[in-house]
Amino acid sequence: MELLQRNYFELLALPAQFEVDLTLLDQHYRSLQSEVHPDRFVTASANERMQSMQVATQANEAYQTLKNTTARARYLLQLNGIETLEESNTAMPGDFLMLQMEWREAIDDANSAKDISALDQLLVEIRQMAQQLSQGLSVQFAQKSYQEASESVRKLSFIDKISADIHRVIEQLENA
Amino acid sequence: MALLQIAEPGMSAAPHQHKLAIGIDLGTTNSLVATVQSGMSLCLQDEHGHALLPSVVRYLENGQIAVGHAAQSAQSEDPKNTISSVKRFMGRRINDIPDTTHIPYTFRDTGVGMVQIETRGGIKSPVEISAEILRTLKTRAEKALGGELTGAVITVPAYFDDAQRQATKDAARLVGLTVLRLLNEPTAAAVAYGLDNASEGIYVIYDLGGGTFDVSILRLSKGIFEVLATNGDSALGGDDFDHRIFCWILSEAGLPPLNQEDTRTLLTKSREVKEWLSENTEAQITSVLSTGQLVNIKLTADKLVELTQTLVTKTLNPTRKALRDAGLSIEEIKGVVMVGGATRMPQIRQAVAEFFKQEPLTNLDPDKVVALGAAIQANVLAGNRSDDDLLLLDVIPLSLGLETMGGLVERVIPRNATLPVARAQDFTTFKDGQTAMSIHVLQGERELVSDCRSLAKFELRGIPPMVAGAARIRVTFQVDADGLLSVTAREQSSGVVADIVVKPSYGLSEDQIINMLKSSFGAAEQDKQARALREAIVDAERLIEAINAALAEDGHLLSADEKASIEAQVNALEATRHGNEKDSIIQAVEALNHATENFAARRMDASVKQAFAGQDLNKLEL
Numbered sequence: 001m002e003l004l005q006r007n008y009f010e011l012l013a014l015p016a017q018f019e020v021d022l023t024l025l026d027q028h029y030r031s032l033q034s035e036v037h038p039d040r041f042v043t044a045s046a047n048e049r050m051q052s053m054q055v056a057t058q059a060n061e062a063y064q065t066l067k068n069t070t071a072r073a074r075y076l077l078q079l080n081g082i083e084t085l086e087e088s089n090t091a092m093p094g095d096f097l098m099l100q101m102e103w104r105e106a107i108d109d110a111n112s113a114k115d116i117s118a119l120d121q122l123l124v125e126i127r128q129m130a131q132q133l134s135q136g137l138s139v140q141f142a143q144k145s146y147q148e149a150s151e152s153v154r155k156l157s158f159i160d161k162i163s164a165d166i167h168r169v170i171e172q173l174e175n176a
Numbered sequence: 177m178a179l180l181q182i183a184e185p186g187m188s189a190a191p192h193q194h195k196l197a198i199g200i201d202l203g204t205t206n207s208l209v210a211t212v213q214s215g216m217s218l219c220l221q222d223e224h225g226h227a228l229l230p231s232v233v234r235y236l237e238n239g240q241i242a243v244g245h246a247a248q249s250a251q252s253e254d255p256k257n258t259i260s261s262v263k264r265f266m267g268r269r270i271n272d273i274p275d276t277t278h279i280p281y282t283f284r285d286t287g288v289g290m291v292q293i294e295t296r297g298g299i300k301s302p303v304e305i306s307a308e309i310l311r312t313l314k315t316r317a318e319k320a321l322g323g324e325l326t327g328a329v330i331t332v333p334a335y336f337d338d339a340q341r342q343a344t345k346d347a348a349r350l351v352g353l354t355v356l357r358l359l360n361e362p363t364a365a366a367v368a369y370g371l372d373n374a375s376e377g378i379y380v381i382y383d384l385g386g387g388t389f390d391v392s393i394l395r396l397s398k399g400i401f402e403v404l405a406t407n408g409d410s411a412l413g414g415d416d417f418d419h420r421i422f423c424w425i426l427s428e429a430g431l432p433p434l435n436q437e438d439t440r441t442l443l444t445k446s447r448e449v450k451e452w453l454s455e456n457t458e459a460q461i462t463s464v465l466s467t468g469q470l471v472n473i474k475l476t477a478d479k480l481v482e483l484t485q486t487l488v489t490k491t492l493n494p495t496r497k498a499l500r501d502a503g504l505s506i507e508e509i510k511g512v513v514m515v516g517g518a519t520r521m522p523q524i525r526q527a528v529a530e531f532f533k534q535e536p537l538t539n540l541d542p543d544k545v546v547a548l549g550a551a552i553q554a555n556v557l558a559g560n561r562s563d564d565d566l567l568l569l570d571v572i573p574l575s576l577g578l579e580t581m582g583g584l585v586e587r588v589i590p591r592n593a594t595l596p597v598a599r600a601q602d603f604t605t606f607k608d609g610q611t612a613m614s615i616h617v618l619q620g621e622r623e624l625v626s627d628c629r630s631l632a633k634f635e636l637r638g639i640p641p642m643v644a645g646a647a648r649i650r651v652t653f654q655v656d657a658d659g660l661l662s663v664t665a666r667e668q669s670s671g672v673v674a675d676i677v678v679k680p681s682y683g684l685s686e687d688q689i690i691n692m693l694k695s696s697f698g699a700a701e702q703d704k705q706a707r708a709l710r711e712a713i714v715d716a717e718r719l720i721e722a723i724n725a726a727l728a729e730d731g732h733l734l735s736a737d738e739k740a741s742i743e744a745q746v747n748a749l750e751a752t753r754h755g756n757e758k759d760s761i762i763q764a765v766e767a768l769n770h771a772t773e774n775f776a777a778r779r780m781d782a783s784v785k786q787a788f789a790g791q792d793l794n795k796l797e798l
Contacts, residue, residue, distance in 0.1 A: 036784060038656065046769055
């Protein structure tokens with residue numbers, strides 16, 4: 001089916017590039033959902049209801065992918081024929097591995113000390129690192145340095161996971 | 177003089193005539209029905225002028241069923257057969273109900289399925305009891321609106337899981353009510369509030385009802401209501417406050433364990449006292465028990481605050497979680513809208529004001545706002561408003577996952593994903609020649625299977641025999657706009673569609689529903705067939721109407737031949753539907769559906785183009 005074969009940039013009528021105008025992304029996503037959402041097809045035929053659900057599902061997927069830096073970079077690499085292989089390729093430069101270990105230790109320490117503010121601080125630090133990587137990605141995509149971009153995505157992926165873990169620990173501490 | 181509209185023979189007359197659609201708030205304590213008339217959303221009243229229908233159902237000795245005020249007033253005299261707060265049992269097993277000792281019903285543990293209640297009228301599922309409430313509201317609406325209803329939007333707590341949602345939809349089906357959409361209660365409230373106040377920005381809906389607590393965070397922008405995160409507790413509400421007071425009375429008055437009548441009497445007193453103390457500083461509780469013992473004690477508002485402090489605090493944790501999931505800080509919240517009768521309690525308002533550092537918005541009737549919002553959405557969904565672009569983008573409240581090795585849950589769809597949402601997961605076989613596998617779907621945030629809610633077990637059958645690990649079975653989990661899950665499976669290399677046998681862990685099976693339908697319609701086989709025929713005719717009429725509307729709007733997307741062919745199929749169905757042959761009607765419906773597949777695809781494509789009409793697509797490097 002032609003419609004569902006469009007890539008996410010095409011579906012949301014945005015140029016297929018790393019830099020995305022987030023305001024425009026929001027606007028286009030809303031315009032698209034305003035037309036295709038299942039709420040617009042409640043009294044339509046079964047065919048149209050099904051199609052509406054599929055396209056609206058894809059619009060959500062596209063929006064989430066393009067909104068998130070890591071996911072957008074990963075997707076753009078895929079469109080260029082490059083898989084980031086985060087599951088299998090875990091080789092990382094030594095300094096990044098060190099940093100990760102430090103973060104893990106800091107999480108454990110803060111967890112034992114029940115120190116939520118230390119965790120919040122750690123999140124700020126990690127977010128700064130993510131921003132640096134994201135700026136690097138801009139350059140890497142502009143220069144079509146896809147292997148380097150791949151490595152940045154893998155690093156960002158680690159950072160996303162660590163952030164999620166920190167949030168989980170904070171939640172546990174707050175619930176205790 | 178207005179021009180007369182004359183339809184072609186066989187075509188329905190005015191395609192844009194006003195459809196009768198209603199919004200139903202099926203609440204734990206009270207239920208309401210509302211509709212939009214002349215652009216205004218209003219609650220419909222019963223013949224005594226009451227909008228609120230107490231969600232109480234009584235099975236009488238003469239076989240009749242009383243619903244609402246009449247049932248409520250008999251609660252103390254006939255506690256076993258007078259069921260209140262049945263919403264708490266929807267999609268729940270007996271083990272899920274935290275404390276059955278003070279509930280005066282005789283529960284039947286069905287083992288794996290939904291809990292049931294023994295009444296004078298027989299053993300009743302919570303779905304059947306809820307259906308009685310819906311039936312009363314449906315009748316009220318039909319009388320008030322004077323016609324057949326196109327359908328209803330029924331609200332559910334945002335934090336309801338799949339089993340509870342499905343149970344609600346099943347209840348509507350039992351009374352022949354078409355569900356246009358299950359709508360989350362806080363979202364419904366946001367619609368009523370947002371449209372009334374022309375609000376833009378980020379709003380929190382704090383909804384403490386009789387038995388459920390929801391908190392939703394929404395971004396309101398130009399008619400689009402986008403839920404950013406939702407959280408809650410589907411077993412926390414005003415009832416729990418009553419219960420705290422009740423327990424305090426027991427210990428304060430040194431009462432022995434009470435019989436059911438006295439339990440009911442004191443629970444009712446507790447509720448009255450709670451409501452009284454929202455406006456007053458102290459209350460005198462006076463009651464004569466069936467044993468002749470006199471209860472006469474004083475409860476102050478301060479003491480009530482102390483008794484219920486932990487309950488108030490319990491609502492703030494989900495609130496914090498929702499904020500974090502939305503990635504927002506308190507400063508970014510423009511307003512906090514209070515929904516649900518329990519938010520009348522001053523200690524709740526104070527706690528919320530302190531938490532958000534702003535006074536909550538209480539200018540809408542917290543009892544009615546959900547129904548009013550549901551009616552607005554029902555009106556839109558039925559197609560009565562096409563000129564504005566009210567659109568609700570809601571989320572799935574709880575993560576969906578699969579059981580993996582060692583009793584662990586692997587998350588497939590994360591909570592707060594915008595609906596509709598789908599994820600595909602690939603599976604392979606474990607043994608040579610394996611032709612079946614079973615998949616266990618769970619809902620919840622915990623890591624262990626035993627800590628999550630079991631939704632269903634699926635068995636995939638008909639996998640072509642291959643060596644172990646060679647088959648690639650792609651299982652797709654689709655959650656629709658109602659928040660309901662469906663599963664499809666396909667073997668990738670052969671393209672074989674595996675059969676899926678669903679065993680809902682809590683819901684009702686199709687057989688059970690049919691049995692309930694039978695019993696509610698007099699059991700006769702003839703009735704059943706008449707009903708099936710009627711359903712087929714309604715289906716056919718809906719399809720004809722939908723296709724004619726599509727042809728009128730987008731006929732230009734078809735070649736003359738294609739159009740003629742679809743029109744021929746429409747005519748064929750038109751002819752068939754007047755016969756009394758259920759099977760041929762169903763066949764003609766299928767044929768027309770098949771004939772319009774491409775047309776549907778083109779229309780969807782045109783819709784996507786329409787979304788970006790007027791923009792310079794060349795600039796966008798499409």
